[in-house]
Amino acid sequence: xxxxxxxxxxxxxxxxxxxxxGVDFDEIQVDDSAADCIPAGxxxxxxxxxxxxxxxxxxxxxxxxxxxxxxxxxxxxxxxAMQHCFLxxxxxxxxxxxxxxxxxxxxxxxGEVLIREGEEGDNFxxxxxxxxxxxxxxxxxxxLLFTYRGEGAFGELALMYNCPRAATVMAESHxxxxxxxRCTFRSIIVVSTMEKRQRYEASxxxxxLFAALSPEQRAIIADCLSLETFxxxxxxxxxxxxxxxxxxxxLVQSGIVECFKQxxxxxxxxxxxxxxxxxxxxxxxxxxNVRAADCIAKDRVKLLSMGRDTFERLMGPAxxxxxxxxxxxxxxxxxxxxCHSAAAEVV
Numbered sequence: 001x002x003x004x005x006x007x008x009x010x011x012x013x014x015x016x017x018x019x020x021x022g023v024d025f026d027e028i029q030v031d032d033s034a035a036d037c038i039p040a041g042x043x044x045x046x047x048x049x050x051x052x053x054x055x056x057x058x059x060x061x062x063x064x065x066x067x068x069x070x071x072x073x074x075x076x077x078x079x080x081a082m083q084h085c086f087l088x089x090x091x092x093x094x095x096x097x098x099x100x101x102x103x104x105x106x107x108x109x110x111g112e113v114l115i116r117e118g119e120e121g122d123n124f125x126x127x128x129x130x131x132x133x134x135x136x137x138x139x140x141x142x143x144l145l146f147t148y149r150g151e152g153a154f155g156e157l158a159l160m161y162n163c164p165r166a167a168t169v170m171a172e173s174h175x176x177x178x179x180x181x182r183c184t185f186r187s188i189i190v191v192s193t194m195e196k197r198q199r200y201e202a203s204x205x206x207x208x209l210f211a212a213l214s215p216e217q218r219a220i221i222a223d224c225l226s227l228e229t230f231x232x233x234x235x236x237x238x239x240x241x242x243x244x245x246x247x248x249x250x251l252v253q254s255g256i257v258e259c260f261k262q263x264x265x266x267x268x269x270x271x272x273x274x275x276x277x278x279x280x281x282x283x284x285x286x287x288x289n290v291r292a293a294d295c296i297a298k299d300r301v302k303l304l305s306m307g308r309d310t311f312e313r314l315m316g317p318a319x320x321x322x323x324x325x326x327x328x329x330x331x332x333x334x335x336x337x338x339c340h341s342a343a344a345e346v347v
Contacts, residue, residue, distance in 0.1 A: 103178040130175015255301030
């Protein structure tokens with residue numbers, strides 16, 4: 001039961017999946033209100049939490065999803081709620097589409113209980129309309145945890161942690177919610193995450209930077225990658241931009257990235273990076289404080305990104321290749337600078 005999922009107060013993490021699919025449940029953080037919904041003394045069992053009911057799910061046994069028709073307004077409302085719920089932040093667009101398509105409609109009346117504290121979790125809900133209150137038994141009293149007013153989502157904590165419902169949610173008015181069955185929820189999340197991991201590993205294996213690594217090393221790196229999409233003309237990196245702990249290293253999955261650098265006040269094209277290439281490593285390898293060039297999407301580009309801390313921790317096996325690439329950049333920059341200086345003297 002997520003008391004404030006709709007307000008986006010949780011840390012953005014990968015969706016709930018078993019440890020085998022690359023999620024550390026210890027990394028998941030919830031705000032104080034949501035913490036009230038977790039049973040006292042409860043600690044998530046990382047391996048059993050999700051995998052228990054999906055042990056029979058495999059990539060060799062495709063899932064048949066039952067699509068339920070809904071209006072465009074309803075689909076947009078579900079997508080809007082998903083944007084604020086941390087369970088869906090790691091999903092790709094196709095996976096989000098699956099979630100939207102399988103959700104079923106449920107109309108409620110005042111006083112109707114959708115989930116009850118202590119009972120086994122069965123459905124996850126996204127609110128389309130109506131007012132709902134989340135409460136929890138506190139001794140002989142009922143403690144109000146949160147009030148949903150026409151938006152939000154609830155029911156996800158029980159589905160994630162495989163524990164009884166930690167709170168009760170009751171309708172206070174007529175309303176409509178969209179629900180997803182527990183088995184479908186877990187199957188979409190688990191299988192889609194496994195498929196994504198396999199795609200990322202295949203992408204890494206095709207890239208010269210990672211070709212010499214073992215499958216185990218590539219699997220570890222794949223678990224730490226996130227997909228990002230940039231449209232034509234959009235800046236991915238800007239020269240002179242300060243680095244921080246959130247700065248990233250990028251691998252090009254598809255599309256083309258053009259790189260430009262300033263020489264004597266003029267922007268010069270320095271490199272074209274296509275699928276299989278990478279960029280953003282210079283500042284991270286050289287431990288400088290700013291980005292060395294502008295990197296711009298030439299067309300629609302899909303990138304696999306890795307955070308700075310992860311890059312420094314995992315990219316040791318590729319250090320020789322990265323150092324060689326940085327050396328080539330430095331030679332090019334020195335030559336380009338000399339050419340500009342000579343041109344300026346002639347003029």
